[in-house]
Amino acid sequence: MTDAPLALLAELTHRCPLRCPYCSNPTALTGPGEELDTATWARVFAEAAELGCLQLHLSGGEPTARRDILDLVRAAGGAGLYTNLITAGVLLDAGRLAALAEAGLDHVQLSVQDAEAGSADRIGGYAGGHAKKLAVGRLVTAAGLPLTLNAVVHRQNLDRLPALIDLALDLGAGRLEVAHVQYYGWALRNRDALLPTRAQLEAATATVEAARAAHRGRLVIDYVVPDYYAKRPKACMGGWGRRFLAVSPAGRILPCHAAESLPGFDFPNVRTSSLRAAWEGSEAFARYRGTGWMPEPCRGCDRAEVDWGGCRCQAFALTGDAAATDPACALSPDHGLLALAVEEAAGAGEGFTYREPRPEPRRAPAPG
Amino acid sequence: MNGGSIPRLARGMRLREDKARGQWVVLGPERMFVPDEIALEILRLLDGARSVDALADDLAARFAAPRAEILADVLAMLDDLAARGVVTA
Numbered sequence: 137m138t139d140a141p142l143a144l145l146a147e148l149t150h151r152c153p154l155r156c157p158y159c160s161n162p163t164a165l166t167g168p169g170e171e172l173d174t175a176t177w178a179r180v181f182a183e184a185a186e187l188g189c190l191q192l193h194l195s196g197g198e199p200t201a202r203r204d205i206l207d208l209v210r211a212a213g214g215a216g217l218y219t220n221l222i223t224a225g226v227l228l229d230a231g232r233l234a235a236l237a238e239a240g241l242d243h244v245q246l247s248v249q250d251a252e253a254g255s256a257d258r259i260g261g262y263a264g265g266h267a268k269k270l271a272v273g274r275l276v277t278a279a280g281l282p283l284t285l286n287a288v289v290h291r292q293n294l295d296r297l298p299a300l301i302d303l304a305l306d307l308g309a310g311r312l313e314v315a316h317v318q319y320y321g322w323a324l325r326n327r328d329a330l331l332p333t334r335a336q337l338e339a340a341t342a343t344v345e346a347a348r349a350a351h352r353g354r355l356v357i358d359y360v361v362p363d364y365y366a367k368r369p370k371a372c373m374g375g376w377g378r379r380f381l382a383v384s385p386a387g388r389i390l391p392c393h394a395a396e397s398l399p400g401f402d403f404p405n406v407r408t409s410s411l412r413a414a415w416e417g418s419e420a421f422a423r424y425r426g427t428g429w430m431p432e433p434c435r436g437c438d439r440a441e442v443d444w445g446g447c448r449c450q451a452f453a454l455t456g457d458a459a460a461t462d463p464a465c466a467l468s469p470d471h472g473l474l475a476l477a478v479e480e481a482a483g484a485g486e487g488f489t490y491r492e493p494r495p496e497p498r499r500a501p502a503p504g
Numbered sequence: 505m506n507g508g509s510i511p512r513l514a515r516g517m518r519l520r521e522d523k524a525r526g527q528w529v530v531l532g533p534e535r536m537f538v539p540d541e542i543a544l545e546i547l548r549l550l551d552g553a554r555s556v557d558a559l560a561d562d563l564a565a566r567f568a569a570p571r572a573e574i575l576a577d578v579l580a581m582l583d584d585l586a587a588r589g590v591v592t593a
Contacts, residue, residue, distance in 0.1 A: 140524045142536065188524030190531055218518060218531040243516045243533040282516025284533045310516065310589055311533055356589045
């Protein structure tokens with residue numbers, strides 16, 4: 137019997153006013169015309185709760201670009217889910233935040249690109265964005281909503297981590313997520329401009345440890361050593377198909393939001409499948425679940441059920457084989473690729489390839 | 505925290521039943537705590553009005569245990585939950 141999932145990530149749309157060069161959306165974006173409608177999302181939320189999900193993350197793209205965001209939050213609350221809005225904030229104002237709180241939203245996670253406006257606006261590709269975010273952060277706490285500040289960090293902003301921590305405190309955030317860029321999709325294209333140096337990373341780790349002690353009970357800081365400097369991989373998604381599922385703007389049901397980058401999958405779609413059927417019965421969710429699929433050196437490793445072989449998307453992005461051991465593991469025969477990438481990045485420039493809207497290629501109609 | 509503190513669940517934390525797994529959980533942003541039996545008893549008593557002293561009185565009566573011991577346990581548990589951002593006073 138398959139354990140029930142704990143959380144659903146609902147990627148409501150790929151539309152977003154920002155153009156972050158490490159965007160976690162796929163490089164082929166879904167157009168607005170293909171997005172699920174309000175009623176379908178509401179059904180998906182109810183199915184998720186019934187399946188055992190406790191948490192719902194409303195994400196995107198920018199979820200507040202959806203005109204029905206209030207209806208979606210109401211539907212999520214009605215299903216009994218703890219509802220978290222993952223937002224860039226720039227489309228929000230006091231009125232919309234009050235309405236979201238009234239609709240039953242439980243929590244807001246606000247992203248910032250840097251602690252310094254000029255750099256933040258350059259990274260996000262959105263002039264004036266940082267100032268808007270600061271104003272919105274204050275409005276979130278003023279509306280009585282708990283706030284997490286999400287700082288995506290990399291070579292071009294990691295030195296300002298102390299200022300990012302101060303910013304979280306200043307905005308009244310109860311939690312700060314210091315999220316190292318993960319290198320798939322857009323971020324992989326910009327890896328040379330983003331990978332931090334070892335010296336930066338060591339300083340950041342020390343900063344986090346000191347800040348955790350200094351602000352104990354006031355600010356929770358989530359921080360994980362990034363893959364490119366790790367000896368063991370992260371337990372990506374807590375293991376494929378074990379705790380988590382995602383639904384893409386077009387309705388595809390995925391074991392992780394980046395899984396669409398993997399070839400050779402026929403992911404189920406909420407338009408034709410229930411979440412339960414996808415979770416319990418689909419080949420896509422079964423393929424890398426558990427330990428049976430694992431190659432050497434994962435097979436028989438005493439950490440096989442700790443890290444679950446790491447990340448399938450990273451394995452594919454770096455080795456071309458989604459079933460390989462994640463190269464973040466020092467035991468992987470491909471582990472040297474990471475050190476090589478770090479070395480290459482050290483000599484590279486700071487220019488970005490920005491995320492640009494590019495609709496998904498339409499599938500060719502079936503013959504006959 | 506001390507005997508006079510009035511603890512409550514921190515902003516964003518919700519105590520609710522997890523029927524799929526037959527347990528109670530505290531849900532927060534990107535986190536979930538499964539309280540043990542004793543922590544659950546304490547969390548259920550948090551109403552934002554009663555002090556730690558009052559909680560200790562209640563628990564000492566219900567579990568027929570020495571009040572001083574209960575108070576110490578309750579304070580230790582609340583301090584731990586506060587450090588994890590689950591409760592506040």
